[in-house]
Structures are given as structure tokens and as C-alpha cells.
Amino acid sequence: MRVDRIFCDLPTSALQAFENIKYATAYPKGAVLFVEGQAPRGIFVLCKGRVKLSICATDGKTLILKIAEPGEVLGLSATVSGKPYELTAETIDPCQVNFVKREDFLRFLKDQPDACFKVAEQLSDKYNNACHEVRSLGLSHSAGEKLAKLLLEWSSKNGEAAKQEPRLKMALTHEEIAQMIGTSRETVTRLFADLKKRQIVQSKGSTLVIRNKAALKLIASNN
């Protein structure tokens, strides 16, 4: 699996050095890897399972930035810069994680130019994602538009995009979807009911079928 993962596909010498500093750990579902505002202890390389990354307002409102997939390195920018973790990371599956302490990781980066380059690539990816998030939060008109965008994005990820009626597995609850697009749970439920009524989507158990992609695209493009 190493080959197609940005960070893990390292030359043997670097991999050897990484083996020596990592702690392989397993976490159950719902475990918190790190909390926003905490001083950075180190990085977490996600080997197996998925992790929810979120930020929190002082009033307790939560915004989910991303669902991290295996191969992603979490806590990277905080560990490099020494600033507090910007996000909270919580497992949503049982996860296998490689933890590396901050001092060890910084030394590793200095000694292994290849790894340093990989880290730069990972950070670039994350920056890309953050800009995307700013754009969608700051410039979308309505929750309906954001939900349509999110569904189209998900459907484009798992190779269903080319199909006439893409299907996607709904891994998140309405509450969590609300936190991804910055709205309330009630609004998400209402929007889904509306989409179903207009025959744009249809749910079959935990699978959502996009019946009318053109209409969904229209909702996503403005409103």
C-alpha cells in the first residue's frame, strides 16, 4: 500500500529511519488524537481507518474541515511550526496510527531530504484544501448550494462521477454534514427532504443515488 501514499513512499534509508522513531498504535472509534489549541506533541500518520478533522468556536459550534483518509499525516503544520494544533482530530473508525514525537520528527526532516520534500507536498495539499474550504464557506450563498457541492464532490471521488446516476455511501450523519457546510442539522434534514421531493436524489438504505445530476449541478452553481 505504501506506493500510492504521498508520505509513505520513501526510499529505504528514510523508511528505516522512520521505523526507528515511530510508535505504532491502535485507536478505537471515537478516540481523540489531538485537540485544537494543545501544544503539538508530534505527528500522526494514519495507516488504517478514517479521522474527522474539525475546528471549534468558543460557543461550542463545530465545523468539520475534512475526513482524513489512510496515508494522510495529521498535526503536521503545528508540529513543524511549534504552534498549537489548529484542529481537533477524532477517529471515526477503529484506526491504526503511527505516532512520531516532535523532536524526533524535526530531526528526521533535517536528515532526510526526501521526506522533507514529501512533507512539503502534504502541506501543499492541505493548503489547497483549506483554500477550498474558505471559498465555499465565504462565497456560497446558501446551505442548499453548499450541500449540492458537497454531494457532487463526494460522487466524483469514488469513480462514480461518469455514471448517469452516481451512488454514494452516506458515511456521515445529518449532524456531521451540517458541521461540514456550516449550518444546522435541521437545515440539512430539510434540504435532503426537499431534494428527495424534487426527485433529484433518492436514498436506499445508507446509499444515496443522485437521480438528476444536472439539477444538482444547477443548485451548486448559484441559486
Added chain:
Amino acid sequence: MESAIQQSCFECVLRPDRLFCDLPSDALEAFDLIKSLTLYPRGTILMREGQPARGVFVLCQGRAKLSVCSETGKRLTLRIAGPGEVLGLSASLSSSPYEVTAETLDNAQVAVVKRKDLLHFLRDHREACLQVVHLLSQDLHTAYDRVRSIGLGRSRRSRAPRLH
């Protein structure tokens, strides 16, 4: 800005204070060879969101406004970049389109480095690569701050004036 354009990074007095520019001399020498110094008047678009990344822009003098745009043309300012900052870094490294638009706010002196040259340079000079990792971490930190303030901080009504 009328003063003669500084050719070599070695002559730059501001270099030690700047995160990216403060490199060991062999790296600096290599950087001098791949950069091309350009003066841009105020209001120039250095890079445009969505365009394939051609390279990076090191702001030697002057400031640039970074913004993102919706399909309908609404614009949101992310932040103002100051002298010493490197623009277009993440897009160049991941060979994806530029995430933001950068427009000069002053007459600016900019060192432009092509994408390919930059990648070679970073592979050959590990100090520079490490600086880049630090810069990207900082960029990411400010981007997350922006996400927080837009997504959680204010109501829709009060953030409306930020659009223009």
C-alpha cells in the same frame, strides 16, 4: 521603487530577517541563478486562481493581495502578503492550479522562479526545502484561522462587508 533593482540576493540587506531568503551561501548562489527579477507596477495580477502553476513569486519589495473568487465573480480577500513572502508555493509543489489570485498593491519587486527550477533547487538544497516546509506550515496556519473566522466567528450579515 525608483532605486536601481537589486540583482543579487547577496546584496540584499533585509535577507537575514526573511524566513525563505536566509539561506546558506551555496543555496543562495543557486537561487540567484534560477530567479528572474522583475518589477511589476501596482495592480498587476501575478497569478490567477485556477491557472496551472508556472512557478513561485518571491516578494522582495511591495505587498500583494491574495483573494479567492466564486463562479459568480464574488471576491473574498484572504490576506495581504508582505515583503519576504513566497507566493504560489503550494500549487507549484503539488502541480495543481493556483488556489488564490495575487495582485500587487504597490509597485513591487519580485523574484520569479519557474516550477521546474524550483523543484530541482529544493531537491538539491535541503535547507531550502526545510524553509519551504516552515513557510507552508505558516500559510496553512493562517488559512485555518481564516476558515475559523469565516465559518464560525461571524454571522452571515456581519461578514457581508468583507466581500467586494
